[in-house]
Amino acid sequence: GAVVSQHPSxxxxxxxxxxxxxxxxLDFQATTMFWYRQFPKQSLMLMATSNEGxxxxxxxxxxxxxxxxxxxxxxxxxxTVTSAHPEDSSFYICSASTTATPDQPQHFGDGTRxxxx
Amino acid sequence: AQSVAQPEDQVNVxxxxxxxxxxxxxxxxxxYLFWYVQYPNRGLQFLLKYITGDNLVKGSYGFEAxxxxxxxxxxxxxxxxxxxxxxxxxxxxxxxNAGNMLTFGGGTRLMVKP
Numbered sequence: 756g757a758v759v760s761q762h763p764s765x766x767x768x769x770x771x772x773x774x775x776x777x778x779x780x781l782d783f784q785a786t787t788m789f790w791y792r793q794f795p796k797q798s799l800m801l802m803a804t805s806n807e808g809x810x811x812x813x814x815x816x817x818x819x820x821x822x823x824x825x826x827x828x829x830x831x832x833x834x835t836v837t838s839a840h841p842e843d844s845s846f847y848i849c850s851a852s853t854t855a856t857p858d859q860p861q862h863f864g865d866g867t868r869x870x871x872x
Numbered sequence: 873a874q875s876v877a878q879p880e881d882q883v884n885v886x887x888x889x890x891x892x893x894x895x896x897x898x899x900x901x902x903x904y905l906f907w908y909v910q911y912p913n914r915g916l917q918f919l920l921k922y923i924t925g926d927n928l929v930k931g932s933y934g935f936e937a938x939x940x941x942x943x944x945x946x947x948x949x950x951x952x953x954x955x956x957x958x959x960x961x962x963x964x965x966x967x968x969n970a971g972n973m974l975t976f977g978g979g980t981r982l983m984v985k986p
Binding site: 804858862 | 904906908913914915916917918921923962973974976977978979
């Protein structure tokens, strides 16, 4: 149980294009979803927290106009990287929580490797 | 504020030997502690957690971790390492009073050699 599907797993696109990444909870309802960015050989950096039906909360230093997050349902959150540039190339990972109680683990998607040419 | 430290970037161990991956934490209240494993180009897989109760927690794939409140540590252990255990391991903490946000350590790469 508690499977999170992230799509696509790999994206290569030209500079200036926008890229949408989907994160779906397949067998549970995710009240909260998280978006992380991971640089090579580094830890996860939390970008934003999204709760279903409300605006995402962005971490300091993360451009909300650059990284658009939508959490329209209890099973789907999307991250759109707008006007992507090579410096946006990274590994993006989403996770989801089943409840609002912090004793439950987050469940992670398999990540999306974004390469901007 | 909450923080996690994994003092070793890499741990090398021979197959069949016991392994330990170290983690220390800092929270203002009571901690929820988690270990995750990451294989190349994959997301994180949950291994085990400490919430309350017994200080020794058993998790997936034969891993266990010991919560030590006085040393604010939560080291990951396994009695006998497998080559397939080679991966990146993350310790994470969540303060009881800080909502759902997890804070991750920097990660430790475990290399198990045959």
